[in-house]
Amino acid sequence: MSRGFFITFEGLDGSGKTTQLRRLAATLEAEGRTVVTLRQPGGTALGDRIRSILLDSRSEATFGPIAPAAEMALMFADRAQSIAEIILPAVASGHIVLCDRYTDSSEAYQGGGRQLGSERILEMHRAACDNLQPDLTILLLPPLESSLHRARRRNQRNVQQRGTDENRFERESDDFYRRIYAKYEEIAAREPHRVVAIRDEASIDQIEARIREVVAARLTPVTAS
Numbered sequence: 001m002s003r004g005f006f007i008t009f010e011g012l013d014g015s016g017k018t019t020q021l022r023r024l025a026a027t028l029e030a031e032g033r034t035v036v037t038l039r040q041p042g043g044t045a046l047g048d049r050i051r052s053i054l055l056d057s058r059s060e061a062t063f064g065p066i067a068p069a070a071e072m073a074l075m076f077a078d079r080a081q082s083i084a085e086i087i088l089p090a091v092a093s094g095h096i097v098l099c100d101r102y103t104d105s106s107e108a109y110q111g112g113g114r115q116l117g118s119e120r121i122l123e124m125h126r127a128a129c130d131n132l133q134p135d136l137t138i139l140l141l142p143p144l145e146s147s148l149h150r151a152r153r154r155n156q157r158n159v160q161q162r163g164t165d166e167n168r169f170e171r172e173s174d175d176f177y178r179r180i181y182a183k184y185e186e187i188a189a190r191e192p193h194r195v196v197a198i199r200d201e202a203s204i205d206q207i208e209a210r211i212r213e214v215v216a217a218r219l220t221p222v223t224a225s
């Protein structure tokens with residue numbers, strides 16, 4: 001059996017990556033491929049617990065301020081678990097894994113946003129994830145202001161409609177997001193083969209078409225059986 005393929009989606013909150021991931025999953029499934037989707041943090045029982053600690057804006061009322069290095073370590077605890085439980089078994093079975101955020105998010109948010117620096121994140125990646133790299137990363141980088149506007153609007157809606165409050169990160173300052181944006185740019189420049197950055201604000205359908213092309217060029221075509 002041939003090895004599968006591991007694709008990650010990256011970008012700021014509100015960049016549209018989750019919508020695009022779902023659309024790509026549907027396309028690949030329609031071609032007869034087996035697709036496994038997950039998000040980080042979360043996706044495993046342990047990861048879901050970590051997610052609620054990290055994202056719920058009420059966490060700090062319970063735990064006090066979460067130290068940046070603790071935040072980084074929790075992100076990697078989640079990641080190590082989902083690699084062992086989901087990603088490696090799926091890739092070994094020949095499936096396509098689509099993961100909503102991965103180590104680039106830690107480099108951008110904790111390394112850039114929280115100013116821990118890239119080297120610390122990359123060391124942690126080697127230690128906790130055995131340096132497992134995606135085969136391809138789709139990085140959605142529309143202009144900063146439009147991502148932030150969408151993310152904040154969506155969070156308000158979720159609080160009002162569902163009572164969920166995952167906006168510990170969305171409450172950060174614009175400078176925090178500017179550092180994240182700059183770090184994503186740095187990652188894209190450093191690893192041009194792995195990371196395909198889509199920067200313009202085209203329509204959802206146009207971006208979907210671009211992503212399909214990029215992915216089709218990297219995947220082995222499905223052969224009729």
Ligand code: TMP
Pocket residue numbers: 013039040041055075101102103105106107109110169170
């Ligand atoms: P999302 O699932 O809506 O994309 O939200 C996840 C949030 O967690 C988002 O604000 C980015 C943040 N995050 C980090 O700060 N570091 C990480 O390593 C990951 C995976 C997510």
